[in-house]
Amino acid sequence: MAAPRSFTALKDEESGGSMEQLEDDSPSSKKPKLKKFPLNSWEFAVAVAVFFLFSTALFCIYLTMPATTSANLKLPRTLSDLRTLKDQFSTYANENPVQFIIGYCSTYIFMQTFMIPGTIFMSLLAGALFGVVRGIMLVVFNATAGASSCFFLSKLIGRPIVTWLWPERLRFFQSEIAKRRDKLLNYMLFLR
Template identity: 40%
Template sequence: MEPILWIPAILAGMTTWLYVLSVNIPELGTNNTQKGDLKFPTSLEDLQSVANLLMMYKEEHFLYVLVLFCSAYIYKQTFAIPGSVFMNLLAGALFGVWRSFPLVCLLTATGATCCYSLSKYFGKQYVIKYFPDKIKFMQEKVEENYDSLFFFLLFLRFFPMSPNWFLNLASPILNIPVYMFFFSVFIGLMPYNFICVQTGSMLSQITSMEDVFTTATFIKLAGIALVALVPSFIMKKLKNKKLKSM
């Protein structure tokens, strides 16, 4: 069996699991028997509808809602499906800031690591085939920052315009250790995740997605990313100074 064929097989298995969860939504003990429509939100209207539905169930079926949310979140991260912002906002609405923040950080890192593993074991040759220039560019950057690789990875995650999906796919090809990858995602996406869940906790007050990421927010995230480069810059300077003194 070709390694790449494992990916649709894994996708089918995880999709089946989500389908089973969604169609076996428990009954409410109250007079309200409306089940509504469970789906991945792709707009603010979808998000508010799904949040309202799951809020009804959370009071009586907290474990079910938690398992469903975690399964859906890891599913999207594993297969690099866009829309993490909606899942983060939903987490804030369902669980509040201080419970959802560590939860989504863990789920983000776990799902990204699953994507890393799919690329490493089943799709490496295809990533190299279809993104040769990007892989070459990233390989050069990794080699340039090898002595401070973790801080470089943090910078990439902190920076708001970084293509996280591509970083997940490319990291095993760049020989980035899985433990370093996991913690760089866990820590590096903390600012982004916190902003999302904090906004999600006030979901009823959001009138458009522009309320989530303002220009000021992007500037703050970019500033945090630049701070992550400081240790890397210092380590490079020290290394060059040491080489000159030899």
């Protein structure tokens, strides 16, 4: 004969409370429960839509470029790549300034939003193609827009995913920040 399940009551019925189940010794209660994916369908749809919107815009801009310019197109990783790209784009930027600026801004904001390395070379390219004053204005606008979209995208999907994947590390990091609350700026600079 099987032993009955053990239930522990918080309050008994004599004190006016109801019986509540605290513990269940059944084998089915001992199985680990799978954690639910942290994003709801709306958040997931927004994240995918942002990625596809940027990707589609970049693909359309690439298709409208002349074949001579798009043949050797790559993101600059060194100063020699930057010089080569400047030579390729200088005539295209002068002939099609609006289209080039839209393509440049879309690429820069995409790289900044999804934290793709290389925005420093994109900033140098803006200075080389547009001059110091217009290049600075363009870079400040793109860096601000990209960082803002990165922040909002991270806040939308990053926080739930980090809490879902690494809850222990997050608690450890939060406790370290709490310990160093008075010297938080130095700690954040050190981590960076």
